[in-house]
Amino acid sequence: MSSPKAPALPDELDLVLRRMRLPYLRKAAPDVLATARAQRWDPAEVLRVLLGEEVTGRNSATRRMRRKTANFPTGKTFSSWRAEESSITEATQNSLSTLEWIGRHENLAVAGPSGTGKSHFVEALAHAAIENDMRVSWFTLETLTAAVGKAKVDGSVARTISRICGCDLIVVDDIGMLPAGQEAAEAFYRIIDAAYERRSIAVTSNIHPSGFDSIMPKTLATATVDRLLHHAHLVLTKGESHRLAEAIAGKGVIALN
Structure with a gap:
C-alpha cells in the first residue's frame, strides 16, 4: 500500500x-x-x-x-570506457582522471591512429569535469573555425574568444583528419594563445602535434604547438581501430530481415 x-x-x-x-x-x-x-x-x-x-x-x-x-559529440562517459582495452597506461588514465591538471591550467594532447579511443577518453574526462562543477567547450577544428569566422563578420572576435576561454576546459577534437587552411590555423592559434597558462586545452589528433605544420601554415603551427605543449600531458595511443574491430566482429550491427 x-x-x-x-x-x-x-x-x-x-x-x-x-x-x-x-x-x-x-x-x-x-x-x-x-x-x-x-x-x-x-x-x-x-x-x-x-x-x-x-x-x-x-x-x-x-x-x-x-x-x-558544451556541445559534446556523443555523450560518452567513463561508464562506457573500457580502461583495460586502452593502450593508455593505467597510471596515466588514473592521473588524468583526477582532473588536477585542469586546476593547474595544464593542457592535454592525445595523438594516435583513428579508432584507438582518443575522443572517448577525452570526452569522458570532459563529462567528469562538468560533474566537478567545471565548464567545458567542445569543438572540432571546423566548428571552431566557423565560430571565429562568424565573429569576424560582426567584429566580435575578442568577445567570442573571451567567452570560449571562460570555460575551465576547451576541447578541440580530431585535428588532422582534414587539411587546415589559414583561417583554421588562425582560429586554433587564437584559442591556444588566449588560454595559455589561464585555462586548460585538450586536443585529439591522428598525428603527433609536432606534425601540425604538415596540415596548417608552418609559422602558425609552430607558435601554436609551442604554447600547446608547454605545461602539457602528451599521450600517444596505438593499436588497431576499436570501431573497425567491432564492425568485423558484427557487434552493434542489426541484421536486415
Missing part, C-alpha cells in the same frame, strides 16, 4: 517560495514537512534538509545546462 500523499503547502507559503525562486525546495517541502511533523525534527534540521534539496536541485540543473552548452 502506498503512503498517503503529503498535504499541499498553504497557498501563501507556496506563493512566497515561487516569488523567491526556490522550485526544488518548494517541490520537496510537503514531504519534508510531513516527515518532520511525524518524527518531531528540530526546526534547524527541517531548514537544513529543505535548503539541501534546493542546492542539490540547482546543482543538477547547472550540470545539465553545462552538458548541453
Whole structure:
C-alpha cells in the first residue's frame, strides 16, 4: 500500500517560495514537512534538509545546462570506457582522471591512429569535469573555425574568444583528419594563445602535434604547438581501430530481415 500523499503547502507559503525562486525546495517541502511533523525534527534540521534539496536541485540543473552548452559529440562517459582495452597506461588514465591538471591550467594532447579511443577518453574526462562543477567547450577544428569566422563578420572576435576561454576546459577534437587552411590555423592559434597558462586545452589528433605544420601554415603551427605543449600531458595511443574491430566482429550491427 502506498503512503498517503503529503498535504499541499498553504497557498501563501507556496506563493512566497515561487516569488523567491526556490522550485526544488518548494517541490520537496510537503514531504519534508510531513516527515518532520511525524518524527518531531528540530526546526534547524527541517531548514537544513529543505535548503539541501534546493542546492542539490540547482546543482543538477547547472550540470545539465553545462552538458548541453558544451556541445559534446556523443555523450560518452567513463561508464562506457573500457580502461583495460586502452593502450593508455593505467597510471596515466588514473592521473588524468583526477582532473588536477585542469586546476593547474595544464593542457592535454592525445595523438594516435583513428579508432584507438582518443575522443572517448577525452570526452569522458570532459563529462567528469562538468560533474566537478567545471565548464567545458567542445569543438572540432571546423566548428571552431566557423565560430571565429562568424565573429569576424560582426567584429566580435575578442568577445567570442573571451567567452570560449571562460570555460575551465576547451576541447578541440580530431585535428588532422582534414587539411587546415589559414583561417583554421588562425582560429586554433587564437584559442591556444588566449588560454595559455589561464585555462586548460585538450586536443585529439591522428598525428603527433609536432606534425601540425604538415596540415596548417608552418609559422602558425609552430607558435601554436609551442604554447600547446608547454605545461602539457602528451599521450600517444596505438593499436588497431576499436570501431573497425567491432564492425568485423558484427557487434552493434542489426541484421536486415
